Amino acid sequence: MNKVTLPSLGVTLEVEPGASLLETLRHAGVDLESPCDGSGTCGKCRVKLAAHERAHVRESAHDLLSDAEREEGFVLACQASICGDLEIETDAANAEGEGLRILSEGHGLDVALEPWISKTFDPATASTRILAGNTLLGVEPGDTTGRLYGLAIDIGTTTLVAALVDLRTGCELATASSLNPQARYGQDVLSRIKLGSAPDGLAKLQGDLIAELNRHAADAAAQAGVDPRDIYEAVFSGNTTMLYLAVGTDPATLGKYPYTLTRRGAEHVGATGIGLEISPLGLVYLPPVMSAYVGADITSGILAADLPHTKGVVLFVDIGTNGEMVLGIDGKLTATSTAAGPAFEGMNITCGMRAGRGAVERVSLSDDGLAFATIGSTEPSGLCGSGLLDVVGELAAHGGVDKNGRFQHNGTAPDKPWKSQWERVDGKPVFRITGPVYLSQKDVRQVQLAKAAIRAGIELMLKENGLTPARVDRVLIAGSFGFHLRTESLINLGLLPRAFAGRVEFVGNTSRTGAQALLLNHPARGRLARVAGTVNVLELANNPAFETTFLQSLAF
């Protein structure tokens, strides 16, 4: 056996010779980025080993690390097997998502307090009746009417946020958040559908997710000093795939044409049946979903942004791994979604990382040169989505890339004070932001693909409704990293049309805000289900104009 020690976590494991380094680190609780789930294609599972430890792993051949990175001691954990005792200094920020910035706030939404679950004390029998609507769920001995809680949970493809709410007062008592543990098996929705389409894969994805949600329920309850068994209802908001995986529904039909739904939401499931550790009488409400790719996160967003009652032309865009969007014209709604890919989450980007400590989140270019900021104001270690959009947007605005996205590093761009940032890594030009963090030509291509997908969705949805960008009165940007973006960068990139300048508002995590409103006010569920039934869902997968518009949208 070989001994693997992780001093910063206080963990020592014994493993068989030949054990995968990635699996060993996962067992130790290190949440290493591994969006390709160890197939050796994403290059994200890099681990730095001290020079004297390097001989204790054997790495399969691959070309995902540069010579310079290998010399620094980096290996790919999924391609490395352990062949001796190892001591690994893991960055504590990698352990269980610590240090990650997860957007849990949304704009508050005032709703009347009418929860689905209620309690009444019967003095004659000295017991408390628990009701779901008018249906008796059960009876508890004694007077427990003072203890009635609920959970609003946003299940994002990348992150999870749970809010514990007192259903008697409507007050939020505590929140908990983390990475979605499923992300280790694949960063995007399609890879989860693929894994979840086999029974053991589905069990793994659901089991890991529910275990994490149970930790959140316990954590939030502990913060508030309440018993998780006094939580009687949870609302799960998330895209269609996340909802299916959370309740153990086979997602296979979501991954292939004609993308049919086997479950449409607007329903309850029993908490115990899915392993959620709240009251044994507890229920989980799933908001309505509109299609395979316009899910409950968007119906929650429609509620949170009050789109059915908003006059004028409003465009709501949830930017994430999928670009989901809704166009409201005096309350009449059209929705669609496009696959932006994980670039905005910092994935598939050479120095990309999630929005955690040390991530470069702001970049600006000016006559004074290049300026940047990192999350936590610490040493820069990578580039997260907002920093990526900033640097590419700034280069596009200042002539550092041409309209086709090509680096202008050979002096064709005007002489700029940040000219010295151009360098070569492994013979290829890169734009060095700071220290180890740089932007490659390939990264610019990833941004182009992602922004073109969202822009094409916007253009086609406007066209479907006979509108031009200038006719849009308000643009609401939602999503797990929406607050961290700059309008200027989104416009410089061409992700948003220039006509949107001055009309953009960042509305935060509307999936969670909407879930909380549904938890507190059950009549809103019926109203939202009726609205969802009237939304015109534009399927871009079958739309012949999508490819043309997408190609046109690639330009900066």
Ligand code: FES
């Ligand atoms: S290359 Fe190792 S997990 Fe993707």
